[in-house]
Amino acid sequence: MATMSVIRMLQLTLFLGLSAQADRPKPGEVRLNKISYAGSGCPLGSVVDIISDDENTFTLLFDQYTVEAGPNVEVKRAKKECRIIADLRIPPGWSYTVAQVDFRGFANIEKGAVGEQRSNLYFKDRGPVLKSEFTGPFVNDYMVRNSVGKEDHPWQNCKKPLPLTIDTAIIVRSGGKSRALLTVDSTDGRLKQHYRLRFRRCGKQEE
């Protein structure tokens, strides 16, 4: 049989225009300082972190953020978590919030099994846990955008800046002979300075 040779084409558009809105820090003033992470899904040496040059987006790539369940699979492999801490640098007099983190991965869930992807964004007090459930049979890649609603924006405290914490976890459950696999391949965060990180001035109405 001849060697398979395939050509596939598509087009992507990159649009990076900056809108000129008043009453917010100038572009380039709010920046990602550092990304840290720890957990069973992201042990040391298994993650690559990328911060864009303008320090407004970050990407984490995972080697081992995979859970699995089924006959002959150890129970401890059914759940993993990764806590991500984003240390942001912001100009004095402004507070901020993040409204958007994207998770991409793959799910192969057989009939009778269930997979779940969870995340929780917060500065100090934990906000609502955002859950995505995969019910078998399901075999596909997934992209989950976890946005924090306008009312739920975890505004950073003006006087005592805290890093943003992103708690993430994946879990699979199976019954009988069914099997399940769920992975997180990457996590992308984006700041509202251009896009999703929201600002407001620290005013007198705040303590």
Next chain:
Amino acid sequence: MKKRALTWLGGAAIAFAPAVSSAHSFELFPDLSEMSAESSLASSPDPREVHIKSISYAGTGCPAGTVANVLSDDAKAFTLLFDSYVAEGGPGIPLSAGRKNCQIAVDMKFPQGWSFTIFQVDYRGYANVDFGAVGTQKTSYYFAGQPKTASMQSNFRGPYTNDYRIRDSLGLAATVWSPCGVNRALNLNTQVRVITSGRQQALMTLDSVDGQLTHQYGLQWQRCR
């Protein structure tokens, strides 16, 4: 986190920094955006054209220490070679062995103004798929921080036993007015996977990924302020 670095020395020599445990990335120095357009270095990247600043990668198919990488002198092409990018399925083989991925983040420098770039990626590997089983090679493309994802997929329906080569061509249209010369990493989430049932067996490998950028000159230019 420490990263392996491919250091660029005036366009003349390439040297590896000492190996580091969790190594998935290589980078070019210095910051090419600050080079003058009149640079006399013949093999250096032209800052007026789109080029690759660095490449990072991770995934179940390319864990630390299993990849060799090369970035061309002109920073417009790269090659990744994989030691253990293999998916297999069959009786008694866990589901996690049936799907391997390697996400490659290509950090590109786009010049200001209008530009259009062809990004061509070749995937080479081997497939051995029993009758009734299916092997898949798929790549999802997206820009960091954007939800829009484009995917290209090829299926191998058994019986199939041979090498394969798949070429993806992407047209990247960049409209950048400010700030001058913006970077945004293009992510390639590559994967091979197999679906089997009963006594069927299947194997899919990805041996190499070659990427190449071709710049189309811009129609408009705007002065940097």
